Amino acid sequence: SAVISQKPSRDICQRGTSLTIQCQVDSQVTMMFWYRQQPGQSLTLIATANQGSEATYESGFVIDKFPISRPNLTFSTLTVSNMSPEDSSIYLCSVEDKPLNTEAFFGQGTRLTVV
Amino acid sequence: GDSVTQMEGPVTLSEEAFLTINCTYTATGYPSLFWYVQYPGEGLQLLLKATKADDKGSNKGFEATYRKETTSFHLEKGSVQVSDSAVYFCALSDPVLTGGGNKLTFGTGTQLKVEL
Numbered sequence: 001s002a003v004i005s006q007k008p009s010r011d012i013c014q015r016g017t018s019l020t021i022q023c024q025v026d027s028q029v030t031m032m033f034w035y036r037q038q039p040g041q042s043l044t045l046i047a048t049a050n051q052g053s054e055a056t057y058e059s060g061f062v063i064d065k066f067p068i069s070r071p072n073l074t075f076s077t078l079t080v081s082n083m084s085p086e087d088s089s090i091y092l093c094s095v096e097d098k099p100l101n102t103e104a105f106f107g108q109g110t111r112l113t114v115v
Numbered sequence: 116g117d118s119v120t121q122m123e124g125p126v127t128l129s130e131e132a133f134l135t136i137n138c139t140y141t142a143t144g145y146p147s148l149f150w151y152v153q154y155p156g157e158g159l160q161l162l163l164k165a166t167k168a169d170d171k172g173s174n175k176g177f178e179a180t181y182r183k184e185t186t187s188f189h190l191e192k193g194s195v196q197v198s199d200s201a202v203y204f205c206a207l208s209d210p211v212l213t214g215g216g217n218k219l220t221f222g223t224g225t226q227l228k229v230e231l
Contacts, residue, residue, distance in 0.1 A: 004158075033218065042204065042223040043159075092158065094219075104208075104219055106151075108158035 006107035023093030028073035031096040121222035138205035146207040148188040
């Protein structure tokens with residue numbers, strides 16, 4: 001199994017600012033994903049973080065708002081840019097430690113509140 | 116596209132009661148099915164999974180059977196405990212659609228509260 005560390009665990013930010021969330025895995029993984037969990041709702045995939053190339057974004061999410069880095073096989077960052085109160089959510093990093101759909105592991109999440 | 120529908124909560128049960136949380140899905144290919152659990156203040160943890168029709172996933176007294184004919188993956192436990200209080204998410208991964216990656220589609224989650 002993979003152990004995932006996410007930082008920060010929570011933050012309160014002013015609208016118009018940006019926050020970068022870090023995801024560190026204890027082993028090399030092929031696939032890394034970023035999810036958003038809005039209050040009282042389910043998880044929605046934001047993007048797949050690809051090592052060595054641009055992230056692949058899901059419908060409704062764009063790179064300018066959620067830039068993602070993936071410099072190596074153990075680390076990724078998600079930035080929430082120009083934040084508004086609607087961005088208040090839990091953001092989760094997820095990894096798959098083997099290819100072909102075995103199991104996804106999740107970080108503990110970053111609880112973001114925008115005021 | 117793929118989707119997961121699960122029963123709305125919250126569900127409140129007395130300790131030792133029987134639990135069923137319904138989950139149905141629609142998918143393009145032959146998905147794998149999962150139940151994840153989120154305990155208060157913690158991240159998501161995989162509870163159980165099933166990768167093909169008629170498979171039964173089980174863990175910690177919880178069970179779910181992959182029913183292709185009814186496109187369902189209902190979660191059951193014979194006797195719940197207070198420590199089972201959490202939010203439960205049904206999810207699927209469709210490798211045909213995602214090219215082999217484990218991109219998950221989640222249901223809305225069902226909050227379970229178990230009281231003494």
